[in-house]
Amino acid sequence: MKTYILLLLSGLTMTSFAQNYPTGKSILDKVDDNMSAKTRVLTASMEIGTERTKRTMQSKTYGEGDHKAYTEYLAPAREKGTKMLKLQNQLWIYSPATDRTIQISGHMLRQSVMGSDMSYEDMMNDKPLLQQYKAEVTGTETVDGRKCWVVSLTAIIPDINYFKRKIWVDTERYVPLKEDLFAKSGKLLKRITFTNVQRVEGRWYPMSMVYKDMLKEGPGTRMTIQDIKLDTPIPASYFNLGKLK
Amino acid sequence: MMLKFLFKGLIRDKSRSLLPIIVVALGVMMTVLLQSILGGFLGESIESTANFTTGHLKVMTRAYNENSSQLPNDLAIIGVDTLKASLQKQFPDITWAERIQFGGLLDAPDSIGHTRSQGNVMGMGISLLKSEEEINRIDLKPRLVSGRFPTKAGEILLSDELFHKMNLKIGDKVTLISSGMYGDMAMFNFHVSGTLHFGINVLDRGMMIADIQDVRSALNMENAAGEILGFFTGERYDNKLAKADAKVFNARFAGSKDKFTPVMLPLAEMNDMGFMVAYSESIQSFIVMIFIIAMSLVLWNAGLIGGLRRYGEFGLRLAIGEDKHEIYRTIIGESFLIGIVGSVIGVIVGLLLSWYFQVVGINFGDSLKDSTFLMPSVMRAHITFTTFYIGFVPGIFSTVIGSMLAGIGIYKRQTANLFKELES
Numbered sequence: 001m002k003t004y005i006l007l008l009l010s011g012l013t014m015t016s017f018a019q020n021y022p023t024g025k026s027i028l029d030k031v032d033d034n035m036s037a038k039t040r041v042l043t044a045s046m047e048i049g050t051e052r053t054k055r056t057m058q059s060k061t062y063g064e065g066d067h068k069a070y071t072e073y074l075a076p077a078r079e080k081g082t083k084m085l086k087l088q089n090q091l092w093i094y095s096p097a098t099d100r101t102i103q104i105s106g107h108m109l110r111q112s113v114m115g116s117d118m119s120y121e122d123m124m125n126d127k128p129l130l131q132q133y134k135a136e137v138t139g140t141e142t143v144d145g146r147k148c149w150v151v152s153l154t155a156i157i158p159d160i161n162y163f164k165r166k167i168w169v170d171t172e173r174y175v176p177l178k179e180d181l182f183a184k185s186g187k188l189l190k191r192i193t194f195t196n197v198q199r200v201e202g203r204w205y206p207m208s209m210v211y212k213d214m215l216k217e218g219p220g221t222r223m224t225i226q227d228i229k230l231d232t233p234i235p236a237s238y239f240n241l242g243k244l245k
Numbered sequence: 246m247m248l249k250f251l252f253k254g255l256i257r258d259k260s261r262s263l264l265p266i267i268v269v270a271l272g273v274m275m276t277v278l279l280q281s282i283l284g285g286f287l288g289e290s291i292e293s294t295a296n297f298t299t300g301h302l303k304v305m306t307r308a309y310n311e312n313s314s315q316l317p318n319d320l321a322i323i324g325v326d327t328l329k330a331s332l333q334k335q336f337p338d339i340t341w342a343e344r345i346q347f348g349g350l351l352d353a354p355d356s357i358g359h360t361r362s363q364g365n366v367m368g369m370g371i372s373l374l375k376s377e378e379e380i381n382r383i384d385l386k387p388r389l390v391s392g393r394f395p396t397k398a399g400e401i402l403l404s405d406e407l408f409h410k411m412n413l414k415i416g417d418k419v420t421l422i423s424s425g426m427y428g429d430m431a432m433f434n435f436h437v438s439g440t441l442h443f444g445i446n447v448l449d450r451g452m453m454i455a456d457i458q459d460v461r462s463a464l465n466m467e468n469a470a471g472e473i474l475g476f477f478t479g480e481r482y483d484n485k486l487a488k489a490d491a492k493v494f495n496a497r498f499a500g501s502k503d504k505f506t507p508v509m510l511p512l513a514e515m516n517d518m519g520f521m522v523a524y525s526e527s528i529q530s531f532i533v534m535i536f537i538i539a540m541s542l543v544l545w546n547a548g549l550i551g552g553l554r555r556y557g558e559f560g561l562r563l564a565i566g567e568d569k570h571e572i573y574r575t576i577i578g579e580s581f582l583i584g585i586v587g588s589v590i591g592v593i594v595g596l597l598l599s600w601y602f603q604v605v606g607i608n609f610g611d612s613l614k615d616s617t618f619l620m621p622s623v624m625r626a627h628i629t630f631t632t633f634y635i636g637f638v639p640g641i642f643s644t645v646i647g648s649m650l651a652g653i654g655i656y657k658r659q660t661a662n663l664f665k666e667l668e669s
Contacts, residue, residue, distance in 0.1 A: 048427070048428075050319065050427060050428070051504075051505075052323070052505065053427065055427060078465065079429075093430065093432075095432035097432065097433065097434075098420050098432045098433060098434045099358070099434075100352070100354060100358055100420050100432060100434070101358065101359075102352060102360065102420070102422060102432065103360065104430075108350065108422065108430075111424060111430050112424075112428045112429065112430075113430075114429045114430070115425065115427040115428035115429035116428075
């Protein structure tokens, strides 16, 4: 969820060639207006399903703008006390078992976040979408009984994780309900579905999200927001390396 | 009686027997020596690979087997204790050892806990603390360069090259960053107790060996293991036996469609070892065939020269009424005796040399420094039951075949012209 918000919270400039539809920029701007907040504090559970087992984690995340986020894992016992800090394009992880803070970089960014279907790279990509993609609305489709704009994004920069994206945006509530991420070959790599859209402090928010790595078997990773507070003050110390230990 | 007569003839006329016996003895000696050395070298290479990587047999899940090059511990065997007990019951003559292979990053902290140096590691979790069985199996003792073997939980052995590259000291704390069994990022602290030099580039670049229980804690793999390796007790790899055992084991699960069902593979079906095993199995026939052909040619030639020298003798024998077949048979009989005598000498000398190379070995040492294959640094010959008899095959066959070819000339002699030939 956070990743998606980070990806969408950006100044967007784009044009659409589809005459009968609104432009991609206008759709994404409305999503931005609906969902963006100066700060957010959310408690969430992450249910990671694999072919063999299912694990549930609890975490609390503090976010400020697009580039600052601090997450502390609350459960289960093995993960309790694990903390992550993202500042701009840098990511640190603190493991209580080792009492070490390690910066995640290079190929480690491709690893999965706590065994979920999401990689650190997915989490780190906070560049505005329209700085990376050309967007156009290609039609309307129904997702979960809701009419959606289908926004297709094609990469305009090299060395990008997902060459194409397709986002289904609720035409009334301006909430994304589904997103597909594709490789350059056209192969579907990941699918994110957003459900349980609720009114939160005057905004529409999907309170549940399933992140599915399509190359892996298993049901994917379900993130459920249990509590969310928007535009609430967060002390600056939360976005400091000292907070990790 | 006839053989005694021929034998006496050979002893009295040394020009008839000495050269062929020397040729046969040399050929047989080479056959025996090559069989024992090549058999020994190939066998040792196969055993090294078995001990380090494949076992004589390996049990994995089907899914792990399909992706084994990626060391997919998320597809590891769960419930190792139960499966191992079942394997021990079903195959009591095989020793079973669980292993976990993994990759990761080793991070050394500075005094305030920040990263001082990092290096990529290829790790292996083996039973290090319970007994020395695995240490001896992998032959780690001669590879220890500094420090000591782990004596308590949390201690590891590291390749000496990486140890120096990361600027570490014995006893230093290092943090392993890897992937846990559930795909999560795993971090675990170890202390370096000793360093190893393998002499194999790929291992020296970044090998880390830890006790399997520590690796289980690090990678969240309680009672799990990527692989269970089976070793024939006190024996070298036996492909037929390994295949038969694997067939019996896999038949138990033939009806299962679960990708986590255990599957057993013989060494020959892993790590491209099939060619090595097939080569090892066929090398004896190959050596025998080469020596039969080579020695037959030499002895054919020797027989022709001998035939020329004994041209008069054969003519006289034919002239006084001896049957051509009879003469041909005596030539074959003589060659048979030469073959036996030459083979006995060749086998004795060959066995003595083989024994020397079995005991002392040949140290390849530095020439294997950049090898990407797991090879023992000292190669030894290996004397088997076959070594004792293999030399007789080319020894006797080549002399007999050589004489048979050389003796054909007898049938070309015209009885009517014999006296004329003898006069000239």
